[in-house]
Amino acid sequence: MIALWIGIGLLSLLAIVLLVWPLRRASGLRDAQLGFEAGDRYNAENVAIYRQRLRVMEEVLAAGEIGRERFEEDRLELERRLLEDAGNHRGRSLQAHTLGRWLVPVVLLCVVIGGLALYDHFGARRDLALFEVVQSLHDAPLERQQNGLESEAERQPGNPKVWAELFPLYRDSGQYDKAADVVETLIRLQGRQPWLLAQLTQAEFFAAHRTLTDRVQALVDETLALDPRQPVVNDILGIEAFDHARYGEAIDFWRKALAGYDDPEATQALQRVIDIAQQRMTDNDGSMTQVGLRVDLTLDPRLANRLPGDASVFLVARDSHEDGPPLAVTRTTLNALPRLLTLSDANAMTNTTKLSQAERVDLIVRVSASGQAKPQAGDLYGRLNDVAVSSSDKLSLVIDHVVPAP
Structure with a gap:
């Protein structure tokens, strides 16, 4: 988490620099603009044109082509146009470069708070916290692992990954009632998916001492209706059939489960129990000596x-x-x-x-x-x-x- 916050801090600092840097250049840009306007030659060119036209008019007057009265009228008209052009070209004065700077801290605050809010909503901060908890409990005793993940589940009740980490601890330690409660929570969060229903069926089955109660049978039917090849449920049905000496049924169920498992250890274990069931089927009285x-x-x-x-x-x-x-x-x-x-x-x-x-x-x-x-x-x-x-x-x-x- 420390590395995460350092990264967030560095990115926020970069955003602040990108926002503030243009303001530091504002004063220089304003001075450059004022200098450009001071050196504008537009009016000087208008004056030069005025003088040229005035000389032409004076030459026409000297040649007697126009009278003095007409000359004075044209000269006044030319001066009037020169004054109008100079007035129309006068630009609006620039605002002070410090104007509006009070908005800068407001914008910076919105950027930082908005970024943190977006990360909290779309980011993986909660998953990172869970990862750190799991890593810290990796070599801890079972009870401490359970307590640590139970505390994390209280902090993140809506995170299915927390419950998924907690479930195998309950299941493997024989706490099937708690394991079933965890799967129920996962189902509320993720829906009645076949693999979740299969885990719930397994927990309920072993909590009932390997018995197909009405509750377990209903879960079996619902799961197989969604996924007839679901390996965990077929494994459970194989166990129940084997316990009641229905070895042929057990083999059929376990072979279906065998086709659905990707774990090599699980498939090897299933093959061993299939071999045992086949051996028992060959016995005359359907029984064999066992450890x-x-x-x-x-x-x-x-x-x-x-x-x-x-x-x-x-x-x-x-x-x-x-x-x-x-x-x-x-x-x-x-x-x-x-x-x-x-x-x-x-x-x-x-x-x-x-x-x-x-x-x-x-x-x-x-x-x-x-x-x-x-x-x-x-x-x-x-x-x-x-x-x-x-x-x-x-x-x-x-x-x-x-x-x-x-």
Whole structure:
């Protein structure tokens, strides 16, 4: 922003110079004009013509061709014409070169203010401010990135680029309700475009735990009516079909999605899940052995009664060696504990991140008083680090910590 304002200041200074420079020359131009008028030879030429005609008239008088009385009349007429020509040629006096200078600061002020107003309306000042915020948060923790972009969204609620930057942070961290709210805002700003409807469908689908609710189905129908090949929606339909062992349908949907994706990583991930679905179709009973972790969840007695029994319990698996979104997520309630839960590829959040793709994971369980995936002060949690995905043993995970206040 500093470079921008320096540039605006330099351009404004140039505009001021271009306006003031002609005024500095006004005095010299006036003197030159006065000098030109002082040296005007028009009247001198009229006098010379008068004298020449007068000599001719005197010669005619001396030759006796005209009388004295006629001579006096012609001479008076000639003098009268000379006086008229001299009077008609007298120019209007020049105005003072300082006249009207009070308008100069007014014009300069209008130029500067008008230029700033036009830039504010047509320029990209808000996008530049967003760019600087994004750059400053590039390597910051996820929570700080979210807070920074949330503050920028409050300052620029009408800038869709701010919401577009905020959306993937919510989506990739599992905050699907907030992600859906962001897409709703984008739709209000940019209209019901197929790609925005697809992102909203995805957020609503995962917020409903990979279920085609009436709301999600309505969004699917609206999006496909606008773009039957929309890859994100076809990907979602493939996931839903796969989860319900309709592997043929899943393959058809994923192949449609495959044709619409330009991202090489997304297409590779889709091809892998298509291969898995094809393998399952060849099994006699429609099933196959898959990677899975059995986790026995219990609550530390010391933390009993801290939260209501209907509080949500999230069990999350994350890659121990790579940052990224959760590989698998499942959910239960506090009053259902102790309980044995299973995490597998069926609990994946997206097709590009699967539990079977990792060798070792960290298991985190959290009890949320608000029902949101984002940790908040007062939530309960526990964790197991560096667990082998191939482990067939039953794992014991105890909820024995409280999320502290910031």
